[in-house]
Amino acid sequence: MTDSSPRSSAPADQTAANTQGIKIVGFLCNWCSYGGADTAGVCRFKQPTDLRIVRIPCTGRMDPLFVAKSLIYGMDGVLVSGCHPRDCHYAVGNFYARRRMEALKLFLPFMGIDTRRFRYTWVSASEGQQWQKVVTEFSEEIHRLGPNPGVGPRSGENSKISNGLR
Amino acid sequence: MRIGVFVCNCGTNIAGTVDTKRVASEALSFADVVYATNYMYTCSEPGQQEIQRAIGEHGLQGVVVAACSPRMHEPTFRRAVEKAGLNRYMFEMANIREHVSWIGNDREANTQKAIDLVRMAVAKLRFNNPLFSSKMPVNKRLLVIGGGVAGIQAALDCADGGMDVVMVERKQYIGGKMAKLDKTFPTIDCSSCILGPKMVDVSQKENITLYAASEIESISGYIGNFTVQIRKKATYVNWEACTGCGLCTEKCPSKKAADYFNEGLGAARAINIPFPQAIPKKAAIDAQFCRQLNGKKCGVCAKVCPVQAVDFEMKDSIVTEQVGAIIVATGYDLFDHSAYGEYGAGRYPDVISGIQYERILSASGPYGGHIRRPSDGKEPKDIVFISCVGSRDASVGRPYCSGICCMYIAKQAILTRDHLPESNSYVFYMDIRSPGKNYDEFVRRAQEEYGVQYIRGRVGKIYPRGDRMVVQGADTLLGVQVEVEADLVVLATGVESSAGAGELAEKLRISYDQYGFYMESHPKLRPVETNTAGVYLAGACQGPKDIPSSVAQGSAAASKVQSLFAHDTIETNPQVALVNERTCISCGKCIQVCPFGAIQWKELRGGIKKAEVLPTVCQGCGVCNATCPPKAIQLQHATDNQILAEVNELCA
Amino acid sequence: MNNNPYLPELATIQEIITETGNIRTLRITLNDKDRMERFTFRPGQVGQISVFGTGESTFVINSPPTRKDYLQFSVMKAGEVTSRIHQLNAGDQVGLRAPLGNGFGFDEMKGHDILFVGGGIGMAPLRTLLLYMIDNRADYGDITVIYGARSPKDMCYTYEFEEWRAGGVNLILTVDAEFPGWKERVGFVPTVLSEVAPSPNNRIAVVCGPPIMIKFVLFGLTELGFEDQQIITTLEKRMKCGIGICGRCNAGSKYVCLDGPVFSYDQIRAMGGEL
Amino acid sequence: MLETDRIQLHKLVEEALPELDMMIGWTESCDPLQTTPVFIRDAKLISKLTLGPFCSQNLAGYLVKPPALESVPKDAKPIGICVKGCDSRSLVALIQEKFISRDRVRIFGIPCRGTIDWRKVAQRVGLSDVKSATVEDDFLVIDASGTTHRIGLEDVLARKCLGCRYPNPIIQDVLVGQVATPRSSSLETTYRDVDALDNKPIEERLAFWQSELDRCIRCYACRNACPLCVCQDKCIAETREPRWLTQRVGLPEKFLFHFIHAMHLAGRCTGCGECERVCPMDIPVTLIKEKLNKIMEEMLGYSAGLDPDGVPPLLTFNPGETEI
């Protein structure tokens, strides 16, 4: 595996103008996907730089609310990645995660949140190239979508739309 | 809190594309960070000393190292901060090499990302707490479930190491499938000659307690301290008394009992010892065929027994054993070829399975080692072997390769030629799988020295013609249809998981795959561990295996147990779930989802129940934490507040 | 104090003393030197310590008004704020709103015998009054202190015990269970109280400790013949805003922060049972 | 008919009460359009029990909320409770999650023809003084501000009732009155409102929830009324350990709070609509849970509160479901 693989260079910064400061948070299980990301690094597989990784022990640790919280509070994208089903270090953590993540994925758009901003995937510790592909594709997707408009102003004292709480 | 941040240049590995100096100076502007610097090689001896010096000099209460992957050097730095007096968990790592400098060349973007990762690490660290391991005593007794060759090997290895071993075997004898085999490939060793002494060893070792004709009723507890209930099935013979003289069998009038050991090729008595070398050599009554037990007047065996061992009133009994580790070696079963209608679905007596053929070949078998066909006892002249019966066939739910069939067919074909030099053997195969040491040579010998005819192709149909069987198939190499008339057809039935494997897995709280084979902890690096600490795997219960692999795994599992038992106590991993009893609402959802059975009810004063984590059993996956609605159960070192702190930094 | 009672004064931690595994004592000075010099309070009054970003919490000023190099607070790690306080270091900045609350009626106690009963961190509020009395020893009769903790390791102010004894205090120490090297009493505080059996005559009992201890000590004192008005305790843990506005510390019609936190037991009874 | 049912209920409760610890039912309140829960230990009060379309409250929650059942002695008598179809599903879910044991409750099942949403009445007759309200056949007769209004019941039923598939109790010990006919047998009808919103462009959906949730005052009535919000006082909406939410009242806090509520009910919500009914700000919060219920039905074929032996789908898994 060398740098000459088709995905090995970061995408040209085609939409840099309006996507500066795009931030993607990744929740990666320690055993597989975090290792996969390490492998991708060791192999020097170039990737977009928007992703910030939070290491979790297992996707079973993923409360869908971490995803909801991230998107509601303005993260542009959320990526959850764990061991392939049946390869979970804890045997079944990702089976729980799969249902929970899928339920959330189907639910987000109902609340007006673009579900394309959330992706969950399975990447093993050996799949450096697969990791590069996942990160690259997802980052490109988020760049296409642009910054997350969010659900409303943060500083919560002043919600003016109709409540009039001043 | 006083936090120190150390940004590693890693030579140019990081500094080449990350402005580490700027990362360090930015880190100084984060809340609670009182010291930040960059260093050439932080993991080096002087690098670690620099951290330790700063801890002392600046009174640091927590340390962040921004360097390589924590999967690489987290243990290194944890030791380093511990030496300087900090708790090892007051440490966080930001991965700015594998996740930053090595995957992008944009220095500005990389530096920004590195700063963010350090910011997240600092934010998390502010919610870290010192964690402490605790020590639990280890009960140095081993339970081996399954008395096949893998289990025997494991038991003997541990017994040799001086440990107490409890072995539980479902059948009335140990030895498993291997005991039924005639010879073994590729050396043509006599199976019972090599297994027999080991079986005898099991019965003679004082520190092995054998429960044959017994099954696991329930298992509770955790690594170092399991409590196992064993159901001793009623054999109607008091084994304490039975001498194995065989008089009862001789006199038993029920002569048409099923001969399980001979795979139905012979007939047994209702009271019997399955084979002469059986260990334990004790008689047992097959209740299905016993006249006395079926309400008819008999009781012959009881009358003839010189030691009055027969007890028709015997009931199942439960014994309890305490052990510290468990090796599961429950083996496999063979595919039932009646699923194949085109092969006669088991209707033709001269279409038999490979294991039946083993019994035919065996000198202690039903035909005394003379090859005869079951239908009329005639010596066969043309014998067809068909491989992959119940292997590599998704249509019968067995897409996997059983791994042993190619080899045992070759062995049986060779032995056939040995026994009947005039016979012709044909093998229908899909591919020949012979990757072991001397295996491929063995198959070649079958073809070249013994003249076994290998035909590549699936058999489409078997049907009788006169007293012979017609085997119709395709030769895919020649591209022609072939038809072979045979006196005997041997189906190389594949390996499937042992009956009841799923139920046992649930008792053990280990997982199994869709075919019922037990899942190892890691397919490469933890092949005999399960994800339940203290439970290990050996042999074909984990997947199809030949004898050498099973034995090797038995020894491997034994060595795992011995390294566990080398300690009087086990140190617990403190990164486990912890229940806040004040906020626990006693919903039990954590108990429901825990893959390890690590959470149990604890009764407080007033009868209120709260969840309680057994830290020795908890593996730290955090499913409970994600599930707990009031978040009363928190996975230490990956608490909600810690993860939220990281997310909040990014959302800020 | 300025015109915004919510606005803390800035203060600096001068020293931190580790009392036990989960109790630390902070010595704090106000950054405004004048204010620090003019600062006066009565024993039993409290301060609200702010760790900005985490919150505010109430602690009794447990140094006596007679000793004014610093204001001392003892903090047991329990909730969010106290956990953060435990991470602080000398030199760190905090906010302080003090003094708040009524304090002990030390004048009315003059001429009386005094009994202090403290358990665990409950010794902190008593210390201020105890030291004040030691500093004005002639004004008071017998001073007996019964102080109990789970184990010797959980006992605060051990370094001062000699000073207390030297100041004419009958100091009785007890721990819940036998402990290697422990030479004082063993047993729960209420048990030791009934063993010591101080006379209720002309005596005032000041009690502070965990709720379960208070419950049994009150029972014991009553047994010994103490009247409700002879028994005094402090409820400062209940205080929230500290200035009688936020409404949350009420017990009946009383605000703990304005009318207390020091109450006699007859007052507490009148406030209803919500303790 | 209602009167007959009421008499039957009284009779049944009278017979049962000696064996019961107490009886939970509905009684008339100061508001003619709504009943209030009543807890009966004294046989004299049985005559106060009522049933019918004003009995909107789901009483199942009272069995599990403090201080209701904390440390009940093992030999305690069972509690009697009136449940409508939807309420019975909550009860089933609570039994399933082992908050209640089946033998601790005596269930008086009440087939339901729909409950009245007072807001819909208000839309028609204004919010002025409703002096009395009675049901006559399929009409609601209201005496308000001196005028008598006759409104078709169908027009003032609660939103959740219009797509009701389970008007009859799933479990009961006794049934009071005649079995009712389900209004819906299809996902389309049941989730009509969900689909209507789903069919709008995503920007409109966001705007919809922004404007609805902006009214949220975080009073937690929706949570506290929910029979399956078993955390109650320990809810993470209010804790700082962990700190999921601040006290701020900006839209992000409100969105996240309702996400928490919804996700915690995913696969557990029985669609009783209490959260929406109790909202003082008239936010259609049940709609949020309905969407998740629909997801659970479509994705995992699971509908909560139908099988006492079932397992909420997010508390279990199936290794084989590779398609999700």
Next chain:
Amino acid sequence: MAVKIFIATDRLDSVLEKLSTKIDLWIPALLKDDKSGPTGFVPYEPGKAVAFDRQTTMSLKKVLLPQVETLLRFEYRKEPEGAINSTLAVEDRREARPTLVFGARPCDVRALTTLDRVFSNGPYVDPYYTERRKNTLFATLVCRQTDAKCFCSSVGGGPADMEGSHLRIVRTDDGYIVEALTKEAQSLLDNLGDAPDASREKQAAEIVEEVSRRRVGDLDTEGSAEAFRKRFEQTDYWVQMVSQCLSCGVCTYVCPTCYCFSITDEAENLKGERLRSWDSCMFYHYTLEASGHNPRPTKLERYRNRVGHKFSYIPERYEGLLGCCGCGRCIRSCPVSIDIRQVVGHLKENTNE
């Protein structure tokens, strides 16, 4: 200086728009696009319809006591030299702008007397509330839309009670007559409209006269404080009264006299805010102590406290002042139809039962 003006119904919006240029203006308005939906006070915006037809769902207390407000801002500043020496800066910037609440109701304005006692007349003065209070005027509607849940007359008020109000609004057949009741209010009416003609003035006077005579509610609070004290420990009474309570915060959040608040810090990195937010005595966390001890662990103690606070503690503390203005909101919005009038009314019945 105008003392009294007439605003025709169709001119109301343009008048309010003009008024809003003089002063920050709050009006009662629909919070949802539904004429019977929830209402509350909102800052005036042109075109926003005034909801005068009924009492607002939410009271006007948030004008003076927002649900959340920043008390303090703080910042840790690091020395460029040694990060170890960070300094702390804390400030309490507050701003109170002249404000008019147009369309208050007598009960709501009366409720402020309770808040005034707590926030402005205690040993410590709350500057945030007090400054806002001083700068806020109330134009109060003579209330003709009382309903079965109103009981203002029972607690010392009345539907035409103008105590504490600066302007009186009388709704007539074709418009509103707005009359300045205080001097400071008069200038607000300048150039907003003409004085009413005689017939309208007469109609208004009749309305005021008629409404003034109304007695709204029949709760007798006399002796409630005493009765409460007697009932305090009768658990059965409270079980009976509040078993159905859900322990939610609706009653306290809609209540114009409920003022309890919580103070929390929120920080990001080196900066942060100290927030004050509404709290509810119905919540478990309200009295929860750091040790985990809770003096009022269940809804019974909590509801009892709410009743006690309004009808016993406040009167005891503040010379007989009731902590209830009879607006009836808690009854109207209660999800389980708990009626505080019943709970209070029954206090005195058969105390010894």
